[in-house]
Amino acid sequence: MTEQESEELAASNLGTLEYWENAYAQELDNFRDHGDVGEIWFGTVNSRKVVRWITMKLDLNKENDKIIDVGCGNAMTLVELAKQGFANLTGVDYSQKAVDLARMVLNNNNLPNVKLEVCDILNNTLSHDFKVVHDKGTYDAISLNPEDPATKRQKYVENIHRILSSKGYLVLISCNWTKEELLKHFANHFELESELPTDTFQFGGQTGNTVTQLVFRKK
Numbered sequence: 001m002t003e004q005e006s007e008e009l010a011a012s013n014l015g016t017l018e019y020w021e022n023a024y025a026q027e028l029d030n031f032r033d034h035g036d037v038g039e040i041w042f043g044t045v046n047s048r049k050v051v052r053w054i055t056m057k058l059d060l061n062k063e064n065d066k067i068i069d070v071g072c073g074n075a076m077t078l079v080e081l082a083k084q085g086f087a088n089l090t091g092v093d094y095s096q097k098a099v100d101l102a103r104m105v106l107n108n109n110n111l112p113n114v115k116l117e118v119c120d121i122l123n124n125t126l127s128h129d130f131k132v133v134h135d136k137g138t139y140d141a142i143s144l145n146p147e148d149p150a151t152k153r154q155k156y157v158e159n160i161h162r163i164l165s166s167k168g169y170l171v172l173i174s175c176n177w178t179k180e181e182l183l184k185h186f187a188n189h190f191e192l193e194s195e196l197p198t199d200t201f202q203f204g205g206q207t208g209n210t211v212t213q214l215v216f217r218k219k
């Protein structure tokens with residue numbers, strides 16, 4: 001195995017559109033049947049902590065600054081951001097079923113003004129004026145794609161850089177990459193602004209983070 005290959009994650013169906021379409025078809029049925037919004041990736045408590053951090057620590061204009069959640073899934077992060085008063089919100093996901101679920105969840109929370117779009121972040125026509133990009137688990141999913149994940153990761157970094165306004169922020173939450181790995185992946189286009197604390201667990205006498213949460217600033 002070359003050094004390049006050894007730095008990739010083992011491919012998984014979580015890296016394919018087919019997987020997410022099937023998963024969200026199921027989640028849509030569950031939502032229609034009993035109002036269950038489905039999986040909250042990396043936990044509700046942690047997600048709320050990140051949203052609170054964005055609210056308190058980033059110098060943002062709640063009315064005007066544009067925030068986008070890439071790979072928004074069920075839109076629960078957008079719901080939390082709206083609860084904090086952010087008014088210029090967009091969610092994108094490459095799964096039509098995810099966007100259908102997101103629209104239902106947003107309507108259920110009386111948030112019809114949050115914009116949604118079916119969009120592959122690796123091939124998009126989004127505007128270039130977002131102040132904040134939030135990503136929980138999407139860079140991870142892209143990294144698991146069975147076909148040429150290294151090129152896809154590179155494309156992700158370039159595209160996120162492009163859609164951000166000058167000095168915009170990327171809030172990145174990953175369960176597959178360490179801080180050191182992410183710093184390497186993003187070094188050419190971003191600098192580290194902050195590292196958000198995460199819950200730790202003990203295993204075999206060692207303490208380790210389950211999730212890496214970094215805030216990058218566009219160079």
Ligand SMILES: C[S@@+](CC[C@H](N)C(=O)[O-])C[C@H]1O[C@@H](n2cnc3c(N)ncnc32)[C@H](O)[C@@H]1O
Nearest residue numbers: 020041071072073093094120121136137138141
């Ligand atoms: C682990 S889920 C996280 C969903 C959501 N961020 C959350 O926290 O609930 C990964 C999401 O990324 C989306 N996704 C994966 N690759 C994508 C791409 N290239 N463009 C847009 N969305 C993508 C999937 O459809 C899925 O909704």
